[in-house]
Amino acid sequence: MSGTFTRLDRRKIRVAARGAEERRLHRRLPLHLQGRYLDSRGQEQKCRLIDISPGGAKVATRNPPMPGDFVVLLVDGLGRLDGRVLRKGDNWFSLQFAAHARKRDRLADAITWRFNMERLGLSEDRAAPRKSSQGRAVIHFNDGVKIDADVVDVSISGAAFAAIERPRIGEEVRVGEMRGHVARVWEGGFAVSFMPPSSSSASAA
Known part of the structure; x- marks a missing residue:
């Protein structure tokens, strides 16, 4: 699937999921x-x-x-x-x-990835170079449809996915234990904004 997307596509996907990246550095x-x-x-x-x-x-x-x-x-x-x-x-x-x-930024990526792996039902992509924001996820829609997608970027409040199928903006989805809605859509991918999990209380570092 990786050959389907251009470098520009990948850049757009990463930019789309960066809304809460600065906040995660202090949580x-x-x-x-x-x-x-x-x-x-x-x-x-x-x-x-x-x-x-x-x-x-x-x-x-x-x-x-x-x-x-x-x-x-x-x-x-x-x-x-x-x-x-x-x-x-x-x-x-x-x-x-x-x-x-620089090391704190790398650690932020690793923490975010580990935190999201289980609750989003993500599996690491062993065939790809080890990066904190790579893996596979299953996206579930309210009408029972589900699709496989590549995780391109993930933060505490959202994630970006690369997939051929693209949902509608505003459509509700579930990824693992997390629910959210589609915030952005572009050619080759989409971004999901998560609803805050009730069990995850964060405090200042």
């Missing part, structure tokens, strides 16, 4: 991924993410480090993240990442 999202961290003494400890944003994370662990400690966090699906501990509880700690703007 904590629940993301329960397993991992481990190296404490200030170089000892490895098991942990699990509670929530995360490109600026920091809250982490569950049996042996939380002390505020001010610098730790290296290794999270399945997100890779290496390091930063300084801000607060701690009996079985958790929060840290602020030490990362430059």
Whole structure:
């Protein structure tokens, strides 16, 4: 399907789904991924993410480090993240990442992708280069019709899809657990604006 679209088409698709991209950079999202961290003494400890944003994370662990400690966090699906501990509880700690703007932008893409994979029923496209915004999805319409589409871009509030079939603007659709309406349509694709999920409460990073 990838050969069907020109570079301009792909650019239009990406632009169409960027409406909430800046907001996601400052939002904590629940993301329960397993991992481990190296404490200030170089000892490895098991942990699990509670929530995360490109600026920091809250982490569950049996042996939380002390505020001010610098730790290296290794999270399945997100890779290496390091930063300084801000607060701690009996079985958790929060840290602020030490990362430059480009790395934070890449992390925002990875967080968004992981957050949306399960709730949108997305599967990664193993045949394509690994990018945070590639995969396959099934789009369900109210009349019972469903179509397969390539995920070109995804954010917390919407996604863009490449597909031969194109719905009407305003038409309601379902993707995985998420419902929304078609916000834009163009040759080779369309963008969906999601209704906010009731269970996802985000807080500032």
